Amino acid sequence: MSKIIQFQAQAAPEIIDEAHYDRYADAALLLKCFEIVKDAIEVINEPEYSIEKEDDMHVDLIRAFYALRVLFKRKTGHDAAQVAQQHWDAMTLHLLEGAALPDMSIPLCGPLTSALPPEYFEAHSDLQLACAAFNHSDQVRLGVSATLAANNAQIAATMAIEAINSTTALRKLVLRLSGGTMEALAAHVARKPGETLQ
Incomplete structure (x- = not known):
């Protein structure tokens, strides 16, 4: 007689990326971001707690980052990281090299078609x-x-x-x-x- 131990299959890890949050509606994403920011403020206000790398609060902030990235792409059609980097580079040129004050507008994606005359x-x-x-x-x-x-x-x-x-x-x-x-x-x-x- 043999005894076989059967272990439960491990659940697949949650992958936190844009594709994961792309399936949620805007209201759900906004609520999630609000909850995460509220929790982060509470952690900061408690002197005995802190946000450590890879703790629950840090992972939640990563979730909020991707949720906001998805919202930005839906509203503008552009990648938030690229737009932020362009604004950062333009402001750096302005402050360090005396370049003209940059236009900090957020680009919007154009239509898929054009109006017929x-x-x-x-x-x-x-x-x-x-x-x-x-x-x-x-x-x-x-x-x-x-x-x-x-x-x-x-x-x-x-x-x-x-x-x-x-x-x-x-x-x-x-x-x-x-x-x-x-x-x-x-x-x-x-x-x-x-x-x-x-």
């Missing part, structure tokens, strides 16, 4: 204009849902462009159907004297 819609028929306006509006509708889910700066910028395309096509159609000018459009929509709204 009004001339693009000139050759479209009325039906094609209506379809184009509908399609661009539908892209905005789908994008708004995606933006609410992902809260991504690039998606938000792209939806703004799609909204511009939609209104451009719709404006072209409405002007064409009303006579081609703003004055002709105004004549169609203006209330005739003596009319009342009912």
